[in-house]
Amino acid sequence: xxxxxxxxxxxxxxxxxxxxxxxxxxxxxxxxxxxxxxxxxxxxxxxxxxxxxxxxxxxxxxxxxxxxxxxxxxxxxxxxxxxxxxxxxxxxxxxxxxxxxxxxxxxxxxxxxxxxxxxxxxxxxxxxxxxxxxxxxxxxxxxxxxxxxxxxxxxxxxxxxxxxxxxxxxxxxxxxxxxxxxxxxxxxxxxxxxxxxxxxxxxxxxxxxxxxxxxxxxxxxxxxxxxxxxxxxxxxxxxxxxxxxxxxxxxxx
Ligand SMILES: [Zn+2]
Ligand SMILES: [Zn+2]
Numbered sequence: 028x029x030x031x032x033x034x035x036x037x038x039x040x041x042x043x044x045x046x047x048x049x050x051x052x053x054x055x056x057x058x059x060x061x062x063x064x065x066x067x068x069x070x071x072x073x074x075x076x077x078x079x080x081x082x083x084x085x086x087x088x089x090x091x092x093x094x095x096x097x098x099x100x101x102x103x104x105x106x107x108x109x110x111x112x113x114x115x116x117x118x119x120x121x122x123x124x125x126x127x128x129x130x131x132x133x134x135x136x137x138x139x140x141x142x143x144x145x146x147x148x149x150x151x152x153x154x155x156x157x158x159x160x161x162x163x164x165x166x167x168x169x170x171x172x173x174x175x176x177x178x179x180x181x182x183x184x185x186x187x188x189x190x191x192x193x194x195x196x197x198x199x200x201x202x203x204x205x206x207x208x209x210x211x212x213x214x215x216x217x218x219x220x221x222x223x224x225x226x227x228x229x230x231x232x233x234x235x236x237x238x239x240x241x242x243x244x245x246x247x248x249x250x251x252x253x254x255x256x257x258x259x260x261x262x263x264x265x266x267x268x269x270x271x272x273x274x275x276x277x278x279x280x
Contacts, residue, residue: 028050028051028154028172028173028174028177028180028279028280029050029051029052029277029278029279029280030048030049030050030180030205030277030278030280031048031049031050031052031276031277031278032048032061032245032272032273032274032275032276032277032278033047033048033049033061033062033064033065033275034046034047034048034059034060034061034062034064034088034274035048035061035245035246035247035272035274036084036246036247036248036249036252036274037084037185037207037209037223037246037247037248037249038084038248038249038250039060039084039249040249040250041249042274043249043274044059044060044061044063044064044274045059045060045061045084045085045087045088046059046061046079046084046085046184046245046246047059047060047061047062047064047088048061048182048205049065049069049073050154050172051153051154051174052069052072053072053073053074053075053152053153054073054074054075054076054077054151054152054153054154054172055073055075055076055077055092056076056077056078056079056170056172056182057077057078057079057085057086057184058076058078058085058086058087058088058089058092059083059084059085059086059087059088060084060087060088061088062088062089062091062092063088063091064275065092067095070092070095070096071095071096071099073092073096073102074100074102074152075102075103075105075151075152075154076089076102076103076104076105077104077105077106077151077156077158077170077172078104078105078106078110078114079106079110079167079168079169079170079182079184079185080106080110080163080165080166080167080168080184080185081106081109081110081113081114081117081118081165081166082165082185085184085185086114086118089104089114089118089138090118090119090124090127093127093137093138096137100135101135101136101137101138101139102137102138102139103138103139103140103141103151104138104139104140104141105140105141105142105143105149105151105156105158106140106142106143106158106168107142107143107144107145107158107160107166107168108142109165109166110166110167110168111140111141111142113165114140115128115140119138128140143158144158145158145159145160145168146158146159146195150175153174153175154172154173154174154175155172155173155174155175155179156170156171156172157170157171157172157179157195158170159171159191159192159195160191160192161183161184161185161186161189161191161192162186162187162188162189162222163184163185163186163187163222163223164220164221164222167184167185167186167222168184169181169182169183169184169186169189169192170182170184171195171196171199171201173202177202178199178200178201178202179196179199179201179202180201180202180203180204180205180280181196181201181203181204181205181206181236182204182205183204183205183206183207183232183245184207185207185209185222185223185246186207186222186223186224187218187219187221187222187223187224187228188224188228188231188232189232190235193232193235193236194235196235196236196237197235197236197237200237201236201237201240202240202241202280203240203241203242203243203278203280204236204240204241204242204243205242205243205244205245205272206224206229206232206233206236206242206243206244206245207223207224207244207245207246208223208224208225208226208229208244208245208246208247208255208259209221209223209224209225209246209247209248209255210223210224210225210248210251210255211225211226211251211254211255211258212225212226212227212258213254214251215227215228223246225255225258226255226258226259226262229244229259229262230262233262233266233269239268240268241268241278241280242266242268242269242270243270243271243272243278244259244269244270244271244272245272247271256271259271
C-alpha cells in the first residue's frame with residue numbers, strides 16, 4: 028500500500044499542514060489542512076474517506092475538499108457514530124458550512140456520512156479498513172488499513188496511552204505503523220489531559236507493536252517539534268525501524 032503524507036502535524040505553522048494521508052492515491056485518511064496539497068485531479072479522484080475523530084486539525088479540510096468536487100460522485104466519509112454526529116451537528120449544519128448531505132439533492136449529494144462499528148472491517152474503495160477505539164479527549168479511533176488479505180498498516184490517529192489498538196495490530200501482524208507523539212515529556216501533564224503521547228509514553232506503545240516493523244511518528248505539535256525530536260533521539264538511535272514521518276513523503280508499506 029502507498030501512503031502519501033499530505034499533512035502530519037498536530038497544528039499548522041508556516042509550511043506544516045495538519046493530518047491528512049492519501050492511501051493508494053484515492054482514499055483519504057483524515058482531512059485536515061493537508062488536503063490543500065491535492066491537485067485538482069487528485070481531489071476529484073478521491074473515492075473514499077475515513078476519519079479518526081472530529082477535532083478540527085483532522086476534519087477542517089473536509090468542507091473545503093468537498094467544495095472542490097463539483098460534478099464528482101458522492102464522497103462517502105466513514106467513522107464511528109459519535110464522530111459522524113459531531114460533523115453533522117456542528118460542522119455541516121447550514122451555519123458553519125452548508126449541509127452538503129442534501130446538496131444538490133439527497134439522491135446524489137456531495138457527501139454521505141457512513142457510521143462504522145469499532146473492530147468491524149469495512150471496504151473502502153478497494154481497501155479494507157478496521158476502526159479501533161483509542162484513548163483521546165473525544166471519541167476517536169485508530170484504523171488498521173490494508174489491501175484485502177494483506178497485513179494491515181496501523182494509523183493511531185490522536186491517542187494517549189491505549190491498549191486495544193496495539194493488541195489488534197499485533198493480532199493481525201501489522202506490517203507498519205504511523206503513531207502519534209504530540210508533546211515533549213516536559214508537557215506530560217498537558218499530554219495526559221488532552222489524550223496524547225510524549226516520547227516516554229510512546230516508548231510503551233512501541234513495545235506493544237510487532238517488533239521491528241517500520242514505524243513513522245506523526246502529529247508532532249509544530250512549534251514543539253525540535254524539542255520532541257531531541258527527546259526522541261535516543262529511541263531513534265536504538266531502533267533503526269523508527270523515524271519521524273516526513274511531510275510530503277510517499278511511503279510504500
Ligand atoms: Zn490532532
Ligand atoms: Zn485530536
